[in-house]
Amino acid sequence: MTHLPLWLIxxxxxxxxxxxxxxxxxxxxxxxxxAEGIVGALAVLFPALSFAVVAVLAFGMPDAGIRxxxxxxxxxxxxxxxxxxxFDGLSRIMLLFVTGIGTLIALYSTGYMHGDRGxxxxxxxxxxxxxxxxxxVLSDNLLLTFLGWEGVGLCSYLLIGFWNKDLSNCKAAxxxxxxxxxxxxxxxxxxxxxxTVGGSGILNYDSLTAFIQMIMAGGxxxxxxxxxxxxxxxxxxxxxxxxAQIPLLTWLPDAMAGPTPVSALxxxxxxxxxxxxxxxxxxxxxxxxxxVLDIITVIGMLTAFWAAMAGLFQNDIKKVLAYxxxxxxxxxxxxxxxxxxxxxxxxxxxxxxxKAALFLGAGAVIHSLAGEQDMRKMGGLxxxxxxxxxxxxxxxxxxxxxxxFAGFWSKDLILERLFVSGPMGPTxxxxxxxxAIITAVYMGRLIILTFFGEYRGSKESEEHIHEAPAxxxxxxxxxxxxxxxxxxxxxxSIGITFxxxxxxxxxxxxxxxxxTLQPHAHVNPMIFAGxxxxxxLLGMFIAYKVYGSARVPAAKGSSxxxxxxxxxxxxxxxxxxxxxxxPVQVLAWICDVVVDKILQAVQWTIGAIATILGDGATVVQVxxxxxxxxxxxVGVAALVLVVLLNGGLI
Numbered sequence: 001m002t003h004l005p006l007w008l009i010x011x012x013x014x015x016x017x018x019x020x021x022x023x024x025x026x027x028x029x030x031x032x033x034x035a036e037g038i039v040g041a042l043a044v045l046f047p048a049l050s051f052a053v054v055a056v057l058a059f060g061m062p063d064a065g066i067r068x069x070x071x072x073x074x075x076x077x078x079x080x081x082x083x084x085x086x087f088d089g090l091s092r093i094m095l096l097f098v099t100g101i102g103t104l105i106a107l108y109s110t111g112y113m114h115g116d117r118g119x120x121x122x123x124x125x126x127x128x129x130x131x132x133x134x135x136x137v138l139s140d141n142l143l144l145t146f147l148g149w150e151g152v153g154l155c156s157y158l159l160i161g162f163w164n165k166d167l168s169n170c171k172a173a174x175x176x177x178x179x180x181x182x183x184x185x186x187x188x189x190x191x192x193x194x195x196t197v198g199g200s201g202i203l204n205y206d207s208l209t210a211f212i213q214m215i216m217a218g219g220x221x222x223x224x225x226x227x228x229x230x231x232x233x234x235x236x237x238x239x240x241x242x243x244a245q246i247p248l249l250t251w252l253p254d255a256m257a258g259p260t261p262v263s264a265l266x267x268x269x270x271x272x273x274x275x276x277x278x279x280x281x282x283x284x285x286x287x288x289x290x291x292v293l294d295i296i297t298v299i300g301m302l303t304a305f306w307a308a309m310a311g312l313f314q315n316d317i318k319k320v321l322a323y324x325x326x327x328x329x330x331x332x333x334x335x336x337x338x339x340x341x342x343x344x345x346x347x348x349x350x351x352x353x354x355k356a357a358l359f360l361g362a363g364a365v366i367h368s369l370a371g372e373q374d375m376r377k378m379g380g381l382x383x384x385x386x387x388x389x390x391x392x393x394x395x396x397x398x399x400x401x402x403x404x405f406a407g408f409w410s411k412d413l414i415l416e417r418l419f420v421s422g423p424m425g426p427t428x429x430x431x432x433x434x435x436a437i438i439t440a441v442y443m444g445r446l447i448i449l450t451f452f453g454e455y456r457g458s459k460e461s462e463e464h465i466h467e468a469p470a471x472x473x474x475x476x477x478x479x480x481x482x483x484x485x486x487x488x489x490x491x492x493s494i495g496i497t498f499x500x501x502x503x504x505x506x507x508x509x510x511x512x513x514x515x516t517l518q519p520h521a522h523v524n525p526m527i528f529a530g531x532x533x534x535x536x537l538l539g540m541f542i543a544y545k546v547y548g549s550a551r552v553p554a555a556k557g558s559s560x561x562x563x564x565x566x567x568x569x570x571x572x573x574x575x576x577x578x579x580x581x582x583p584v585q586v587l588a589w590i591c592d593v594v595v596d597k598i599l600q601a602v603q604w605t606i607g608a609i610a611t612i613l614g615d616g617a618t619v620v621q622v623x624x625x626x627x628x629x630x631x632x633x634v635g636v637a638a639l640v641l642v643v644l645l646n647g648g649l650i
Contacts, residue, residue, distance in 0.1 A: 003060060006068045006085040008053045009095065009138060013131035016046035020124035027120060036119055040110035043123035047106055047130055051099035058092045063505055065089070067140060067206075074143075079200040086140035086205060089502040093345060094137045094277055097352045101269040102130045104475035108360050109261040111471035112367060122162060126265065129155035133270040137277060142191050142203040145278070149187065149242070152271045153180045159265075160258040172257035179251040182580070183241015190234035197227050205281060209509075212284045216513070221288060228285060232292035235282065236299075239275030243329050245303045250572045252326055256318040260363030263318060267325040268356035273348050276332045280341040283510035287339055293514075297337025297421075301431055304330025308435045311442035316373045317362045320446050324399065325355060327439060334428060335414045338421035339514035341507040342500050343413045346490055349499070350406035353482030354398035360476045361392035364468040365450060369461060375449040382451040384465045387473050389451045391480040396447050398483040400440040400536040403529070409487030411436065412525075412532040420523055433535050440539020441546075448547045492525065 019042055057066065065088030074081040087095075106126055113122055132151025139145040154177075161173025194202050201207045215221055239245070244252035252272070256263055266272060279286060279296070286293060307326035314320045328351050335344035366373055368385055382389040398405040401412060415436075419429040455462050467473070490499035 003066060004053055004056055006057070006066060006087055006138060007070060009050050009057075009085075009099070010131050010134040012046040012049045012053075013127040013134065016042055016127040017124050017131060020120050020127060024118070024120035024124055036110070036114065039120045039123055043126065044103060044106045044110065046127060047099055047103040050130070050134065051096075051103050054092070054095045054099050057087055058096060061087065061092060065091075065505070069140075079195070081141060081143045081200060081203065083144060084140040084204075085138045087138065088506055089504070090277070090280060090345065090506040091137050093349060093499070093502060094273070095134065097349060098130065098133050098137060098269050101352055101356050101479070102126075102133075102265065104478055105261050105265050105269065105356065105360070108264075108363070108472050108475040109259075111469045112261055112363055113259065118162065122159075122259070125155055125158045125162070126261075129159065129265060129270060133274075136274055140205055142194070142205070142208075145281075146184075146187060146191070149238075149274060150184065152274065153177065153184070153242075156180070156255065156266060156271055159262040160255045162258055162262065166257075169257040172251075172254040176251040176255050179248050179576075180241045183238045183248050186234040186237030186241070190231050190238065193227055193231040193234065197224055197231075208282065209284045212288065213509075216288070225288070229289050229292055232286055232289045233295070235278065236292065236296055239278055239333075240299070241275075243272050243275030243333070244326050245275070245329065245333060246299050246306070247572055247575060249303065249307075249326055250576065253319055253322045256316065256322050260318065260359060260366060263322070264356045264359035264363070267321070267359060268352045272325060272329060273352070276329070276336060276344055276348050279333075279336040280345050280507055283339070283341045283507045284513075286336075287510040287514045293337050293339065294424075295337075297334050297418075297424075297428060300330045300333030300335075300337055301428055302330075303327070304334065304435045305431060305438075308438040308442065312438065312445070314442075315376055317365065317375050317378075317446060317450065318359070318373055320375075320442060321355070321358050321362060324358075324439070324443065327435065328355070328399070330435075331411060331414050331432065334432065335417055338417055338425070338428075339511050340414065340417035340421075341511060342503045343410070343417050345503060345507075346499055347407075347410040347414055349489075350398070350410040350483075350486045353479050353486045354395040354406055357391050357395035357476060357479035357483050358399070360472070360479065361388050361395065364388040364472055364476065365392075367468055367472070368465050369457065370464065372457065372461070375446065377457045378450045378455070379453040379457075380451070380455040381465065385467050387467060388476065391476045392451070393447060394480040395483045396443050398487075399443055400539060401436060401532050402536050403533050404484070406483050406485070406487035408529070408532065409491055412528050413490070415532060416523065416525060416528045419528070433531060436532065436535040437539045437542075440536050441543045444540050444543025445547045448543060452548075493529075 020039060023039060065086060067084065067086055069082050069084040071083050072080075073083045106123065109122070109126065113119055116122065129152060132148045132155055134148070136145055136148025136152060139148060157173045157177040160176050161170050163169050164173075191203060194208070198207075198211050202211050215224060237248075241248040252267075255266060286296075304327045307323045307330060311320050311323035311327065314323060328347070332344045332347050332351075335341070335347065364385065365378070365381060365388060368381070368388070369378065372378070394405070398407040401407045415429055415432050418432055419425050421428065455465075468476075488494075488496060490497060
């Protein structure tokens with residue numbers, strides 16, 4: 001069966017990056033800057049072409065998927081790797097929303113970034129971000145995945161610090177970059193462990209699955225289990241960096257320093273979903289590691305609960321959504337921890353729509369208020385920005401799991417899988433359900449403070465409040481539509497199982513193996529749907545009673561004051577400082593003072609002594625031949641005399 005080549009998918013954003021980067025460089029010295037119409041058209045057209053290729057391939061994809069090897073990449077005696085792509089059920093789902101939502105965010109950005117001096121440079125970064133994410137998802141081996149993994153890390157640094165004249169933005173970009181590099185050490189060491197066990201070929205996903213099946217069939221799991229367990233922990237540590245889980249979550253709230261479309265791209269369509277994707281892609285290996293899975297579940301549970309609590313106390317509208325993302329990622333990792341990889345990816349999919357709608361809606365609010373982000377200075381905006389308000393309200397219903405909206409299907413499915421996962425399942429379920437209540441409270445607070453009541457800003461700013469332009473509203477409306485209907489791709493109660501059927505060839509065997517170790521009890525899904533609905537309604541009721549008629553305290557200064565305590569990451573920042581930063585500084589001091597200075601001084605002293613002794617010997621070394629012969633004769637005579645004397649003594 002003929003099909004479009006897979007390399008077309010990453011090619012279009014790469015070409016856009018080159019073109020837009022060239023335009024940015026050429027126009028950097030111009031006073032007018034680049035023509036925004038041309039730049040915007042290129043920035044939107046090329047991701048749209050990638051989405052079109054993905055859609056065509058997805059429509060005609062065989063059950064076994066499509067594999068394509070472009071060329072040999074590394075070929076040395078002990079290590080071989082190819083540049084190859086894999087398009088199967090998992091990559092199809094991921095690429096559909098990466099390219100689709102990425103295109104909508106690019107379109108939205110043409111209005112949001114209007115008039116910015118770095119207009120072309122911004123879109124070059126955006127397309128490079130999409131290219132890197134496509135490579136990450138489409139790769140058929142871990143090494144190429146790591147290339148895309150590092151690419152999205154680089155692009156996050158460039159985009160978070162895009163407005164680099166502000167020092168706080170530069171610090172946020174540096175923090176995101178450094179924290180992610182710490183996590184990436186786990187990814188690298190995990191690959192090293194795998195190569196140690198099975199050679200370089202095991203880095204290929206198909207080879208890894210075959211290797212796992214081989215050791216399972218041969219009954220030799222216990223032989224490699226210690227190494228595989230270490231491998232699983234290392235890869236998960238890498239995932240905590242990319243997907244902002246405990247302990248490497250401190251960078252994501254600070255990442256709000258970048259333009260709002262960047263936040264939507266990072267949180268909804270690309271970077272933070274990478275960790276969840278990697279766990280699902282390597283599901284066959286993780287299914288063998290019950291201890292590692294328990295750790296993943298507990299970390300996800302703690303992260304979901306902690307981030308939800310933090311979201312209650314944020315005044316910056318983007319910070320609320322940032323902690324919301326961390327919390328929702330916690331749900332996804334909880335699902336992966338009980339081997340419910342399909343439910344985890346399903347929540348990744350639905351979350352992409354409603355979180356992108358929330359961030360773009362927040363950007364429209366900020367745009368209408370001339371950059372104001374403090375919710376205490378908002379209120380009553382539903383009257384002047386009704387479309388934005390409706391988009392965010394629909395997305396609000398989706399994220400809290402209100403019946404019929406996207407989050408209702410995916411979050412309740414995760415809670416159901418948690419409950420039946422084993423002896424600790426009911427505990428995980430209760431904490432997850434309580435976290436869902438908190439989610440409805442802090443998101444209800446955001447909606448109430450932003451859109452209802454009376455406007456709390458200045459009279460001058462109220463006169464300039466306006467709805468966003470069409471280039472911003474159209475993507476928001478499309479995403480709101482997805483926030484309502486995306487969940488119906490997997491609605492068992494009405495007989496739709498498209499999503500589960502699509503993922504079954506990829507994660508089905510891993511989940512089946514996990515089920516043999518811990519059989520699932522039969523439960524009535526309507527009970528979980530009812531309890532999830534009650535949690536959403538209770539959270540909405542609490543938010544209304546607490547914030548609906550309460551007097552909002554006047555904002556004093558910025559909504560995000562300097563200092564780590566304001567971001568609720570102060571504890572983890574302290575842990576990073578005393579566990580990571582200070583020990584590294586001590587080690588660096590030892591290397592600098594003890595190794596470089598003291599040992600170098602000892603080395604210099606020994607060398608100096610040798611030089612002095614050598615210089616002393618050269619004093620008696622002269623260039624006159626007759627004198628040298630005389631010295632030689634005297635030396636030989638002295639030697640003969642010593643021998644004769646010794647012989648006489650004997």
